[in-house]
Amino acid sequence: MHDKITQKIAAVMNSLDGMQPAEPQPYLLTRLKARLECAPEQSTWSAITAFIKTPAVAFVSVLLLLLLNIAVFSAGGFFPGKKNISANNIPAKYDFTVNVSGIYDIENQEP
Amino acid sequence: MNGGEIISSISATGENFTGIVNSRQRMVYNTALGIVQNAEDAEDVTQEVFIKVYEKLKDFRHEADLSTWIYRITVTTALDLEQQKSRQKRGGLLKRVFGMSEAEDTPQFDHPGVLLDKKEDAAVLFRAIRKLPTSQRVAFLLHKTEGLSNSEVAAVLEISLQAAESLQARARENLRKQLAEYYTKHYKQ
Numbered sequence: 269m270h271d272k273i274t275q276k277i278a279a280v281m282n283s284l285d286g287m288q289p290a291e292p293q294p295y296l297l298t299r300l301k302a303r304l305e306c307a308p309e310q311s312t313w314s315a316i317t318a319f320i321k322t323p324a325v326a327f328v329s330v331l332l333l334l335l336l337n338i339a340v341f342s343a344g345g346f347f348p349g350k351k352n353i354s355a356n357n358i359p360a361k362y363d364f365t366v367n368v369s370g371i372y373d374i375e376n377q378e379p
Numbered sequence: 380m381n382g383g384e385i386i387s388s389i390s391a392t393g394e395n396f397t398g399i400v401n402s403r404q405r406m407v408y409n410t411a412l413g414i415v416q417n418a419e420d421a422e423d424v425t426q427e428v429f430i431k432v433y434e435k436l437k438d439f440r441h442e443a444d445l446s447t448w449i450y451r452i453t454v455t456t457a458l459d460l461e462q463q464k465s466r467q468k469r470g471g472l473l474k475r476v477f478g479m480s481e482a483e484d485t486p487q488f489d490h491p492g493v494l495l496d497k498k499e500d501a502a503v504l505f506r507a508i509r510k511l512p513t514s515q516r517v518a519f520l521l522h523k524t525e526g527l528s529n530s531e532v533a534a535v536l537e538i539s540l541q542a543a544e545s546l547q548a549r550a551r552e553n554l555r556k557q558l559a560e561y562y563t564k565h566y567k568q
Contacts, residue, residue, distance in 0.1 A: 272566070273559065273562045273563065273566055276558075276562050276566065277555055277558045277559060277562065279500055280500040280501075280503050280504050280507075280558055281504065281551070281554065281555070281558070283493065283497040283500035283501040283503075283504050284493065284497075284501060284504065284523050284524060286494055286497075287490065287492045287493050287524065289405050289409045289492055290408065290412055290418075290421075290490065290491045290492045291405070291408075291491075292404050292405060292408035292421075292422065292425055293422055296400060296425065296426070297397060297400050297401065299426065300400065300426060300429050300430065300433070303426065303430065304430065304433060307430075
């Protein structure tokens with residue numbers, strides 16, 4: 269059994285000996301000419317567009333956008349005045365409890 | 380671009396494009412066929428190779444032999460197509476859902492040039508070749524189907540002669556191992 273398998277393996281290993289080359293389909297040159305004639309001329313703009321469309325460029329762009337967002341929010345640059353707002357530093361003209369009478373004060377002016 | 384321009388495009392070796400296509404189409408087709416193991420795909424690769432040859436012909440220098448250069452383009456193009464196809468297969472959700480096996484997925488390859496009494500054995504060998512690591516597979520096929528010497532294989536793959544010899548030896552060893560496993564399971568008296 270073992271010898272037979274060894275013989276079979278040797279036969280398989282030599283099975284490509286004496287092989288003839290396969291023939292490609294005819295008129296390859298004609299098909300090539302047709303394809304070359306139909307191929308659009310590649311302009312600079314189409315090359316740039318093709319480059320922008322590549323997945324690597326899209327991925328890097330999204331990553332940069334995310335990093336920019338994170339940087340802006342973590343630095344607080346998007347709402348620059350937010351941290352300074354507190355009850356103590358509101359200008360007096362905006363403090364309605366001081367400057368504007370309540371609606372009840374206006375209606376009940378008569379004693 | 381017209382046919383006249385195509386025909387008159389002359390390489391550094393003095394060969395025109397038509398001459399290159401006519402003299403090397405069989406070489407390109409057979410190399411591609413060995414790698415992709417599918418006649419239609421080999422036709423596509425052949426066309427693609429000659430388009431690349433046409434585009435790069437004016438830049439071709441005598442650093443390598445023209446045939447070696449074309450072999451290199453063929454191997455790269457065939458491997459690219461194979462990789463593209465394997466990515467499409469991996470993405471085939473339906474195949475996974477319906478549990479299509481590997482045997483169904485890789486049909487038996489029947490090389491038209493193999494002698495009739497050796498066709499069955501050759502199909503088993505081609506199946507085993509497909510499972511080899513890429514560099515071993517290419518080295519083995521260039522030597523076995525194209526009849527290139529080890530130094531020519533080394534030139535095509537841009538490796539040293541020793542590396543090419545080592546690839547051949549490992550390819551044979553791996554093929555024998557695979558075939559031994561296969562026939563231990565499937566051998567019939």
